[in-house]
Amino acid sequence: xxxxxxxxxxxxxxxxxxxxxxxxxxxxxxxxxxxxxxxxxxxxxxxxxxxxxxxxxxxxxxxxxxxxxxxxxxxxxxxxxxxxxxxxxxxxxxxxxxxxxxxxxxxxxxxxxxxxxxxxxxxxxxxxxxxxxxxxxxxxxxxxxxxxxxxxxxxxxxxxxxxxxxxxxxxxxxxxxxxxxxxxxxxxxxxxxxxxxxxxxxxxxxxxxxxxxxxxxxxxxxxxxxxxxxxxxxxxxxxxxxxxxxxxxxxxxxxxxxxxxxxxxxxxxxxxxxxxxxxxxxxxxxxxxxxxxxxxxxxxxxxxxxxxxxxxxxxxxxxxxx
Amino acid sequence: xxxxxxxxxxxxxxxxxxxxxxxxxxxxxxxxxxxxxxxxxxxxxxxxxxxxxxxxxxxxxxxxxxxxxxxxxxxxxxxxxxxxxxxxxxxxxxxxxxxxxxxxxxxxxxxxxxxxxxxxxxxxxxxxxxxxxxxxxxxxxxxxxxxxxxxxxxxxxxxxxxxxxxxxxxxxxxxxxxxxxxxxxxxxxxxxxxxxxxxxxxxxxxxxxxxxxxxxxxxxxxxxxxxxxxxxxxxxxxxxxxxxxxxxxxxxxxxxxxxxxxxxxxxxxxxxxxxxxxxxxxxxxxxxxxxxxxxxxxxxxxxxxxxxxxxxxxxxxxxxxx
Numbered sequence: 262x263x264x265x266x267x268x269x270x271x272x273x274x275x276x277x278x279x280x281x282x283x284x285x286x287x288x289x290x291x292x293x294x295x296x297x298x299x300x301x302x303x304x305x306x307x308x309x310x311x312x313x314x315x316x317x318x319x320x321x322x323x324x325x326x327x328x329x330x331x332x333x334x335x336x337x338x339x340x341x342x343x344x345x346x347x348x349x350x351x352x353x354x355x356x357x358x359x360x361x362x363x364x365x366x367x368x369x370x371x372x373x374x375x376x377x378x379x380x381x382x383x384x385x386x387x388x389x390x391x392x393x394x395x396x397x398x399x400x401x402x403x404x405x406x407x408x409x410x411x412x413x414x415x416x417x418x419x420x421x422x423x424x425x426x427x428x429x430x431x432x433x434x435x436x437x438x439x440x441x442x443x444x445x446x447x448x449x450x451x452x453x454x455x456x457x458x459x460x461x462x463x464x465x466x467x468x469x470x471x472x473x474x475x476x477x478x479x480x481x482x483x484x485x486x487x488x489x490x491x492x493x494x495x496x497x498x499x500x501x502x503x504x505x506x507x508x509x510x511x512x513x514x515x516x517x518x519x520x521x522x523x524x525x526x527x528x529x530x531x532x533x534x535x536x537x538x539x540x541x542x543x544x545x546x547x548x549x550x551x552x553x554x555x556x557x558x559x560x561x562x563x564x565x566x567x568x569x570x571x572x573x574x575x576x577x578x579x580x581x582x583x
Numbered sequence: 584x585x586x587x588x589x590x591x592x593x594x595x596x597x598x599x600x601x602x603x604x605x606x607x608x609x610x611x612x613x614x615x616x617x618x619x620x621x622x623x624x625x626x627x628x629x630x631x632x633x634x635x636x637x638x639x640x641x642x643x644x645x646x647x648x649x650x651x652x653x654x655x656x657x658x659x660x661x662x663x664x665x666x667x668x669x670x671x672x673x674x675x676x677x678x679x680x681x682x683x684x685x686x687x688x689x690x691x692x693x694x695x696x697x698x699x700x701x702x703x704x705x706x707x708x709x710x711x712x713x714x715x716x717x718x719x720x721x722x723x724x725x726x727x728x729x730x731x732x733x734x735x736x737x738x739x740x741x742x743x744x745x746x747x748x749x750x751x752x753x754x755x756x757x758x759x760x761x762x763x764x765x766x767x768x769x770x771x772x773x774x775x776x777x778x779x780x781x782x783x784x785x786x787x788x789x790x791x792x793x794x795x796x797x798x799x800x801x802x803x804x805x806x807x808x809x810x811x812x813x814x815x816x817x818x819x820x821x822x823x824x825x826x827x828x829x830x831x832x833x834x835x836x837x838x839x840x841x842x843x844x845x846x847x848x849x850x851x852x853x854x855x856x857x858x859x860x861x862x863x864x865x866x867x868x869x870x871x872x873x874x875x876x877x878x879x880x881x882x883x884x885x886x887x888x889x890x891x892x893x894x895x896x897x898x899x900x901x902x903x904x905x
Binding site for chain 2: 409411412413414415416419420423424425426427514517518525527530531532533534535536537539540541542543544545547548551552554555556557560562565567569571
């Protein structure tokens with residue numbers, strides 16, 4: 262399942278409105294097929310893996326991060342049917358598909374055809390892998406990642422506005438890789454006016470994966486840019502399940518105030534700036550209200566900078582809504 | 584030597600103007616004596632370990648974090664002589680004593696008496712262990728640790744001044760343990776007026792280790808407090824090799840501007856405050872000047888908070904003085 266989850270990452274940010282699924286088919290201990298949801302959402306991961314496996318799929322085990330779909334469409338047959346036809350003997354699936362057209366029906370159909378089915382395997386990892394798809398289904402908006410490149414004292418720029426550079430080349434390369442995992446990037450008008458950022462993916466081989474550019478602005482955007490008037494309007498962005506909010510601090514505060522951030526990507530350089538630009542108010546009543554909202558998910562060094570990834574802590578939210 | 588270094592920590596913050604040394608005596612694979620510099624600087628670690636070892640010191644190996652002193656004083660004999668008299672066969676020492684009354688003479692005298700001597704063992708660790716003593720000798724002032732308890736966006740308090748609490752109980756307990764490792768703690772007048780802090784060590788069994796309290800102020804301090812008018816005046820604090828600067832951000836900035844901080848103790852809570860109090864200007868000309876000053880030494884979780892310890896990066900300083 263770890264291999265299927267890794268394959269699923271290949272599609273992240275390119276499969277909306279479909280989920281980015283990963284699939285691997287194993288026969289007698291040998292991998293005979295690999296698949297992941299292709300750009301635009303089709304073919305599905307299972308279809309790609311079955312095509313690679315051919316006759317070797319007969320009697321094989323299929324590992325897939327999401328329950329195979331039970332609904333055929335004009336763009337392809339139901340994956341549950343394709344797996345049965347190919348003679349898959351055993352299915353190991355991550356998340357049950359929340360799409361009401363499947364939602365357990367895929368597994369049911371496979372079981373009915375004599376396939377051994379295990380579902381809910383590595384479910385937490387599968388859920389994280391498809392956070393964009395799930396957030397769209399659950400909250401009707403993209404999964405939002407907020408990126409901040411900071412000094413140890415929280416400055417994203419000097420008071421003069423200069424931010425070249427807080428972080429080093431390794432952290433900046435990683436930030437470009439993150440761009441490639443999002444359908445769209447959003448900045449505020451201040452950042453656009455100051456930097457007129459390209460927001461492209463400047464990594465060898467990934468130039469074609471540059472996401473769409475969104476401006477947070479009540480007036481019309483420049484050529485090649487879409488606009489949203491308020492953070493809440495991101496719900497209307499078509500084919501966008503992953504949105505990266507890149508700057509500046511006013512825009513970050515607007516999204517945080519609206520409680521529209523699911524993940525923090527903090528790149529922290531080992532420097533002190535002092536008197537720099539930091540996050541403005543986010544509507545906090547008191548310090549108690551600040552706690553229990555974020556949970557550390559990942560921490561690593563990138564050169565001399567540290568990357569920390571925090572995720573919205575829904576366990577606390579459920580207990581203590583703010 | 585690791586055991587001797589651990590023993591040396593017991594004296595940290597209580598031995599000024601003497602170094603906090605650790606010592607262990609091993610005979611035929613058995614530890615026969617342990618010692619560490621006692622409060623006020625005497626007895627020395629070697630004297631304490633030799634007293635414990637008694638006759639078992641004959642033919643034994645002595646591990647000590649600093650070269651044994653070669654100079655007798657009214658407060659005790661030279662440790663080099665005591666080790667020779669006790670019949671130590673082998674000496675393994677960390678740092679060569681920078682005190683001109685010893686500075687290699689201790690090792691020389693031991694070698695002259697037929698003792699096998701290895702010096703410079705775990706020297707970097709020994710140097711860090713005695714950073715207070717070395718900074719006093721080298722720079723004529725205490726080793727300064729700056730403590731900041733921050734949110735992810737660098738706030739040490741809300742805009743209202745409220746800072747109870749940014750960090751959790753584990754981090755606060757650790758901060759109290761750090762207090763016990765310093766001869767003195769300094770705060771600014773603003774922090775004193777707002778909080779009238781006790782600055783004591785609220786940990787079971789360590790109440791007696793509460794450090795002296797220093798106020799950064801041009802006017803007279805309250806009862807039980809010493810004062811320094813400027814950060815540079817810390818050089819005049821008697822019997823203070825380790826100074827902990829605890830707040831607030833104006834005081835932190837004053838010490839950073841004066842380039843008088845050797846170590847950063849950053850306790851970072853998984854919260855965003857927004858618009859809070861952050862570090863004011865520290866006289867930085869541009870971002871380039873901010874880099875190369877700090878090196879991550881330690882990082883650990885304390886409950887849901889993260890402690891990061893940064894040390895002054897002298898390698899960079901030597902190359903590129905700012």
